[in-house]
């Protein structure tokens with residue numbers, strides 16, 4: 001697989017503050033790659049170093065095999081789309097898209113052809129003569145994307161480009177961004193703190209916290225097999241319970257749980273005696289359904305009806321609480337009442353044991 005960007009031992013200090021702590025990873029060509037993490041974790045800093053707006057304190061950034069350390073931002077074949085669109089207000093849309101091409105010395109005919117192609121790509125060809133102030137936020141962001149993609153950059157950097165849009169539009173734009181990436185074949189590096197956005201669009205996600213990589217993998221692997229407690233907590237919802245690890249080998253981890261049961265769960269690498277939690281996603285637990293695994297009696301303490309889902313908090317006879325999420329579909333449209341006695345079921349294979 002060709003590497004579009006290689007981050008090699010890159011760190012960044014602002015004064016004495018270490019914003020990025022020596023990270024190394026590769027981004028593949030033609031990949032939709034996401035940097036995900038809470039505010040302040042360093043994702044924008046990483047993006048700005050790739051763009052050339054910041055210089056790494058240590059390490060190298062390689063773009064398609066070339067060390068770009070001494071290449072200024074405007075010489076890198078990397079473009080950025082920002083949250084606030086940053087369109088030129090006094091230029092109409094075709095001028096906005098064509099401006100960068102003119103700066104790069106593209107001839108008029110070739111430029112006009114590319115501008116039209118880009119307007120078509122983002123479904124805005126009928127608005128060519130309008131000014132940015134005559135567009136909705138979503139339309140402005142599409143033009144910002146067209147402008148950034150026009151000079152055929154090797155890599156497109158997207159810094160929280162959807163966060164100024166309302167929820168419905170944000171969801172619709174996720175599909176558009178994915179389509180744009182597939183159609184153009186350009187490597188996208190997307191920055192967000194929104195885990196749903198990251199799961200929905202990315203080929204791979206790099207989860208960051210405190211300037212360090214916590215987990216880098218496909219959305220499914222990050223959700224199903226998080227490397228640590230931070231990742232399990234940050235991506236999706238889960239139940240955490242403190243456990244004692246009583247056995248550990250390459251096949252399984254044996255745990256003593258506060259649910260009043262001891263179980264063997266998938267191997268975790270956590271050693272006997274080490275501080276550990278078990279993570280069990282709310283949708284992996286069933287109510288009043290016979291399952292091949294664990295059955296535990298409990299009582300409904302809270303119920304939140306969400307339309308497509310109902311979320312329950314169930315208190316077990318051991319005293320532990322578990323949150324359960326039930327999809328309200330045709331075959332499963334029952335709502336349990338407060339205080340109703342129920343039986344929870346889950347498979348030990350759904351449990352993940354994580355070190356602190």
Ligand SMILES: Nc1ncnc2c1ncn2[C@@H]1O[C@H](COP(=O)(O)OP(=O)(O)OP(=O)(O)O)[C@@H](O)[C@H]1O
Pocket residue numbers: 014017019037038039040041042043044045046193
């Ligand atoms: N120019 C700067 N000078 C000093 N500190 C900075 C500078 N830029 C960023 N920082 C600090 O570095 C850390 C990482 O900032 P960065 O903007 O990369 O985080 P982020 O993950 O993108 O957060 P957000 O989602 O809030 O934008 C933060 O603690 C921030 O305060």
